[in-house]
Amino acid sequence: MTTRRGWTRLIAVAATVAVAACTPAPRAEVPRPSAPQPQPPAVEAAQAQPRTVACKGSTASLRPDGTELTKLPRGGVIDQIRQRGLRVGVSQTAGRLSSRNLRTGAVEGLEADLAIEIARAIYPDRDPAKVPDLIQYVAMPTRDRFLALNTAENGKYPPATNVAKVDLIIADASVTCERVDTFGVRFSAPYLQTRQGLLTYRGTLGDWDPRTGITGRTVCAGAGTINLDRITKLGGIAVPVVDTTDCLVQLQRHQVDAVSTDDVILEGFRDQDPNTEIFPGVVDTVDVAAVAIANRDEDLVRLVNAVLERMRGQGMTRLYDKWFSGRAMVMPPADYEGR
Structure with missing residues (x-):
């Protein structure tokens, strides 16, 4: 026969077991990986080779002759763009430069605004408010972006066919000799330091x-x-x-x-x-970013440079202040071939 004290002890033990069963076990510390986990490539991309000899191409750009914004060249790439729309390679995930607004779906940032200014020069006869609708933004992974240009150099590299082709790459592309020689890039005048x-x-x-x-x-x-x-x-x-x-x-x-x-x-x-x-001072190297264009599209290079020269001063300052408020930014000087 169980005494009253015995019943009390049994009830206490049962309660202790019930509490233990409901109490979650302490979580172990999440282990830190011992080494980075590499991301598999989307395509086997060509890498710009470090320069061991003089640059075959030129990092200098083509001087605008002053006619691009009043009389567009006919029969070339600009005619093609006017017929099908402007294709621009951007990051779409680089905040302040070019990122997609998840609420509106629009690509926003300094580089997106620059693309609109270039498009307005290509479509001077269209309603400026509707010109952004003529731009097709194409997401460009950092590694594969230069393969998106339709150049003879990229044509020799089969995996380039896996990358969507664009007219312009506006994705914080630093101007380097290696990119000129490897991918057939022609850079515009720089718009960003x-x-x-x-x-x-x-x-x-x-x-x-x-x-x-x-x-x-x-x-x-x-x-x-x-x-x-x-x-x-x-x-x-x-x-x-x-x-x-x-x-x-x-x-x-x-x-x-x-x-x-x-x-x-x-x-x-x-x-x-x-x-x-x-x-900012650990890896302290200054670069300039420019619009990357196929070297065969010289008319487009000159048009982009005409837009940039028109924006030099107040136009670019307005974009700098809009997206990088409080930071002192100056448009880098242009480096053109010849005089």
Whole structure:
């Protein structure tokens, strides 16, 4: 026969078991990957080869002759664009430069606005308010973007057929000799000056001070960019990804220690994740970005340069202030062939 004290003890034990069964087990700490997980490529892309000899092509652009915005060339690429629409390769995920507004579906940013100005010059007879509808924005992964130009150089490389072709690439494309020779790129006059920086999480200083360097640290950058070589030269472990935006995901997953790319792109990353911090002086190299065009489309190169010269001063300052308010930005000088 169970006594009253015995019943009390049994009830207490049962209650303890019930509470234990309902209490979740403590969560183990999420393990940090021992090494970055590489992203498989979408296509086997050509890489711009480091220059060991003099540049075969020219990084200088073609001077506008002053007629492009009043009398368009006929019978060439500009006629084709007027018939089918303007195809522009952009990032679509680079905040402040070119990113798709998820509410409206529109591509927004400094580079999207620049594309509209160029389109208005191609369609001077159309309603300016309706010209943006004549632009087809094509998402360009960082690594494969130059393959989207219809050039003889890309024609010799079969995987280029897997990449949608565009008329212009406006995607923070730094002007380099290697891109001219490898992909047949003709650059416009530059519209943006950038500085390669470093992005990592706030509070990193307790474990690692990014200001002292990146030696031995895993640093993510877009494949096919000049950033990777600079990371390696500074002692970092370069981690390439197909698209630079993937680097932010790698950082958030703790698969890399930092991201290194142009500061204008890093500002967009910081907007997306305010827990990050930019260190501008670690990988401190200045570049200029320009519109990339196929070298066979000289009329289009001259038209783009005419637009840029018209915007030099107030036009570009307005775009800088609109998308990078509070930051001092000046349009780089043009480098044209000949006088």
